[in-house]
Amino acid sequence: MSDKNVAVVVGTRPDCIKSMPVVQALRQTPGLRTTLISTGQHREMLDQVFKTFGIQPDIELGLMKHGQSLSEMTSRMVLALDQAFEQCKPDFVVAQGDTTTTFVSSLVAFYRYIPFGHVEAGLRTHDIRNPFPEEFNRQATRLIACQHYAPTVLAADNLRKEGVPEEDIFITGNTGIDAVLQVAKLVPQRWYPDFHGRLILMTMHRRENWGQPMREVATAARQLIEENPDSMLVVAMHKNPDVRSVLTEALGGHERIDLIEPPQYEDFVKLIERSDFILTDSGGVQEEAPSFGKPLLVLRETTERPEGVEAGCARLIGTKAEAVLTYGRKLFHDKEFYIDMARAANPYGDGNASGLIAQSIRKLVVT
Numbered sequence: 523m524s525d526k527n528v529a530v531v532v533g534t535r536p537d538c539i540k541s542m543p544v545v546q547a548l549r550q551t552p553g554l555r556t557t558l559i560s561t562g563q564h565r566e567m568l569d570q571v572f573k574t575f576g577i578q579p580d581i582e583l584g585l586m587k588h589g590q591s592l593s594e595m596t597s598r599m600v601l602a603l604d605q606a607f608e609q610c611k612p613d614f615v616v617a618q619g620d621t622t623t624t625f626v627s628s629l630v631a632f633y634r635y636i637p638f639g640h641v642e643a644g645l646r647t648h649d650i651r652n653p654f655p656e657e658f659n660r661q662a663t664r665l666i667a668c669q670h671y672a673p674t675v676l677a678a679d680n681l682r683k684e685g686v687p688e689e690d691i692f693i694t695g696n697t698g699i700d701a702v703l704q705v706a707k708l709v710p711q712r713w714y715p716d717f718h719g720r721l722i723l724m725t726m727h728r729r730e731n732w733g734q735p736m737r738e739v740a741t742a743a744r745q746l747i748e749e750n751p752d753s754m755l756v757v758a759m760h761k762n763p764d765v766r767s768v769l770t771e772a773l774g775g776h777e778r779i780d781l782i783e784p785p786q787y788e789d790f791v792k793l794i795e796r797s798d799f800i801l802t803d804s805g806g807v808q809e810e811a812p813s814f815g816k817p818l819l820v821l822r823e824t825t826e827r828p829e830g831v832e833a834g835c836a837r838l839i840g841t842k843a844e845a846v847l848t849y850g851r852k853l854f855h856d857k858e859f860y861i862d863m864a865r866a867a868n869p870y871g872d873g874n875a876s877g878l879i880a881q882s883i884r885k886l887v888v889t
């Protein structure tokens with residue numbers, strides 16, 4: 523009997539990073555083969571991730587276009603993925619997370635009666651507009667998926683509450699932890715070898731933080747660095763031009779603030795490892811940083827990752843200057859506060875998620 527074809531669809535940097543260990547695990551599973559499809563939602567950043575993991579897509583859709591609306595991207599993606607599935611005839615489709623690529627993959631699989639598996643299922647803020655459009659994407663994908671790979675017990679509970687049958691839920695851990703542990707081991711440390719003070723890492727890119735919230739956080743972060751002469755701030759700037767202009771205006775021209783191009787994944791992982799604490803609105807970074815014992819101040823009003831807050835690795839502080847200053851100062855000066863956060867165990871996984879996902883798919887499609 524010929525191997526069953528599992529199409530793995532990726533489109534943005536985070537979903538691609540978290541899908542690479544899944545592709546590796548599927549390729550090692552007897553009875554399965556994979557077709558990796560890239561929608562190219564974040565084209566440039568994807569190529570770097572493929573290189574890091576030594577995996578190339580089988581089908582490239584190249585749908586990235588500057589300035590396109592969500593509707594335009596969604597409609598182009600529906601047609602392109604429909605053609606891709608026609609071409610590769612998958613027996614099963616898998617996609618990760620909460621992007622337009624994830625949602626559209628599930629939709630097109632549904633229209634073609636192909637079973638769909640959702641990696642990182644069950645994350646919820648329960649506010650359909652926040653984060654926008656990701657919360658909608660993940661809830662809509664849940665309706666379609668026949669296998670839901672929940673990273674944590676809490677994510678599985680969210681799915682149960684929405685009526686997903688027990689036998690369709692698999693608690694696997696997060697595949698992002700599989701990726702980060704793999705990559706951290708392979709790459710040597712090269713960041714700021716001559717700097718011996720405290721290094722704060724910041725990333726901010728979420729749509730709901732564009733404009734004033736971002737300006738306020740950046741101004742407070744600058745003040746923190748000015749108050750602590752032994753510190754430096756490293757800002758990994760997202761490619762989005764609106765994000766860059768706000769960050770450059772508020773943080774540019776300071777000798778202890780380094781505004782850098784977004785490092786490639788493996789370099790970014792080493793930067794997390796090199797830092798003392800992190801200011802971020804990124805979902806992936808919230809999961810990765812606890813693997814290195816780095817306290818996180820989460821620059822969001824809500825998070826679909828409360829496990830880190832409950833475990834003590836993260837504080838959800840929002841985007842007001844006062845909160846950034848209060849918690850930033852605590853991390854600088856309150857040793858006990860810092861150590862408690864740094865020592866909390868990572869609730870997001872142990873590095874074995876992808877193998878469990880591959881086994882669930884095998885059970886379903888290899889008869």
Ligand code: UDP
Nearest residue numbers: 536539758784785786787790804805806807
């Ligand atoms: N990341 C990266 N370079 C950067 C910032 C983030 O490689 O400059 C990685 C990070 O390690 C994580 C993923 O990209 O795995 C998170 O992406 P992002 O913050 O863009 O998206 P989110 O996780 O919020 O959806």
